[in-house]
Amino acid sequence: MINSDMGMKRFDLVIVGGGVAGLVAASGASQLGARVALVERVSLGGDCLRTGCVPTKRLIRSAKAASLVRRAGEFGVEVKEANVDFAKVMDGVRNVQGSIGVHDSPERFKEMGVEVIIGAGRFVDKGTFEVNGQRLAGKKFIIATGSSPVIIPVPGLKEAGVLTNETALDLKELPKTIAILGAGPIGIEFAQAYGRLGSRVTVIEKQERILPREDSEVSDMLFKILAAEGVRIDVCTEIKNVCKAGGRKVLNARCPTGDKVYEADEVMVAIGRAPNVDGMGLEAAGVAYDRRKGIKVDERLRTTNRDIYACGDVVGHYAFTHVAEYHAGIALGNALFPFMKRRVDYRAVPWVTFSDPELARVGLTEAEAREKFKDRVKVYRHYFKDVDRAVIEGEANGMIKLVCSKDAALLGAHILGPNAGELLPEYVLAIREGLPVTKVSRAIHAYPTEAMALKRAADEYYKEKLFTGWVQRLAKRLIRRGG
Numbered sequence: 001m002i003n004s005d006m007g008m009k010r011f012d013l014v015i016v017g018g019g020v021a022g023l024v025a026a027s028g029a030s031q032l033g034a035r036v037a038l039v040e041r042v043s044l045g046g047d048c049l050r051t052g053c054v055p056t057k058r059l060i061r062s063a064k065a066a067s068l069v070r071r072a073g074e075f076g077v078e079v080k081e082a083n084v085d086f087a088k089v090m091d092g093v094r095n096v097q098g099s100i101g102v103h104d105s106p107e108r109f110k111e112m113g114v115e116v117i118i119g120a121g122r123f124v125d126k127g128t129f130e131v132n133g134q135r136l137a138g139k140k141f142i143i144a145t146g147s148s149p150v151i152i153p154v155p156g157l158k159e160a161g162v163l164t165n166e167t168a169l170d171l172k173e174l175p176k177t178i179a180i181l182g183a184g185p186i187g188i189e190f191a192q193a194y195g196r197l198g199s200r201v202t203v204i205e206k207q208e209r210i211l212p213r214e215d216s217e218v219s220d221m222l223f224k225i226l227a228a229e230g231v232r233i234d235v236c237t238e239i240k241n242v243c244k245a246g247g248r249k250v251l252n253a254r255c256p257t258g259d260k261v262y263e264a265d266e267v268m269v270a271i272g273r274a275p276n277v278d279g280m281g282l283e284a285a286g287v288a289y290d291r292r293k294g295i296k297v298d299e300r301l302r303t304t305n306r307d308i309y310a311c312g313d314v315v316g317h318y319a320f321t322h323v324a325e326y327h328a329g330i331a332l333g334n335a336l337f338p339f340m341k342r343r344v345d346y347r348a349v350p351w352v353t354f355s356d357p358e359l360a361r362v363g364l365t366e367a368e369a370r371e372k373f374k375d376r377v378k379v380y381r382h383y384f385k386d387v388d389r390a391v392i393e394g395e396a397n398g399m400i401k402l403v404c405s406k407d408a409a410l411l412g413a414h415i416l417g418p419n420a421g422e423l424l425p426e427y428v429l430a431i432r433e434g435l436p437v438t439k440v441s442r443a444i445h446a447y448p449t450e451a452m453a454l455k456r457a458a459d460e461y462y463k464e465k466l467f468t469g470w471v472q473r474l475a476k477r478l479i480r481r482g483g
Helices: 020-031 046-050 053-070 086-104 106-111 185-197 216-229 321-336 366-373 388-392 425-433 437-442 452-466 469-482
Strands: 008-016 036-040 115-118 121-125 128-131 134-143 147-149 177-181 200-204 232-234 238-245 248-255 258-264 266-269 273-275 308-310 351-353 358-363 377-383 399-405 410-417
Touching: 008 020, 008 128, 008 321, 020 036, 020 046, 020 106, 020 134, 020 321, 036 134, 046 053, 046 086, 053 086, 053 185, 086 106, 106 115, 134 321, 177 185, 177 258, 185 200, 185 216, 185 351, 200 258, 216 232, 216 358, 216 366, 216 399, 216 410, 248 266, 308 321, 358 425, 366 377, 366 399, 366 410, 377 452, 388 452, 399 452, 410 425, 425 437, 437 452
Parallel strands: 008 036, 008 134, 036 115, 134 308, 177 200, 177 266, 200 232
Antiparallel strands: 121 128, 128 134, 147 273, 238 248, 248 258, 351 358, 358 410, 377 399, 399 410
16 A cells, blocks of 8 residues: 555655544545555644543533522522532543543544554655654645644743643642733633632733724623632733742732732633644655744645645644644645645634633624724624523523624624524525625524524615614605505
């Protein structure tokens, strides 16, 4: 199956990186009959399985359970208190990882005919990758090495001891107090989860608001919800240095009103991730890259070496598992069948912050739309306090905000509410296929469901058009004349 000469193994496709993008590409290539090698430095599954989506969402689910127990009285169920066993919480996290990890096992991919190689390697030239002393020659390559947490260069931070979203999952005990640096999605998710499990949490954010990439109106609403739960969030605050004192960590910071001092048992950094580009010999392969922005690729995900493609976090566009999977299909098709010339399309990329309520978004924020389209923008809102199913279930916090053009084209959709990530795809499809918001309004949605909120938000377009101004006056005259 594999030709070998002088210690060289030859493949149709060599994939570097065994996360979601690498696994999807390997599975697809093997099913198409290609000779495939899959090289992974640590273990198959990548960050999503080991330290990302899978374990953190289980942690969030456990925190939600604790929150519901405390709220049980709202539903007529009397519970004395919520006793959180953090060790069992983390056991549940590992059990879920084990169950899902079966799909990513080396044995499964070997059965497909993929040669799986565990080890750190590097390119030795434009068409050869070396790992564990073995050289792999590929007709084509796909680089899918993912990303890693960024540690800010604050004096004393590393020496005092710092957690990331990865090492936080190794904790044996729940910290009584924790300071989280960064109010992006990772920081917000961990802050709420730890708070609900019993930690006293402080989030410290350098910028002026949480989730700065989100629509400001929606993120401000989530800020208030988190604050009401007891999560302290200090924005416009920058850490100057960190030290240890009496077994605790002391953070000295500055903000517009002066200096601040924080103390915590643990400090976690959640300011973002950087693409994994070092140590692979990309220079020898003729692959251009930037340590912050990642590997340079074109619309087909081809690098500056025409035989090497890159996908997922390492290209630095959207660090999402679902984008990595999307990338993998495009990179694989173009690598094996160059005549296909498939191109990436980022018009309707969804993303979700798994807070409670969830914050889901696709398309432009109001500010982005107004910058691009000026006064040709209309905004429609509907609140979950007016959604019957949300009220029934005691989950009435949040809103839907639709950003549209004056001719009803959907430019952006923002949902802060229960199961927002599950509700978002209808709007994703509308933007992807160029459907106006009126199409969502006209579709029948089952009652009572949370999805009814999608229709109600879209209905706001017709409310403005039909129930105000000259249209309303004309309707009244026609109705009276008909009578």
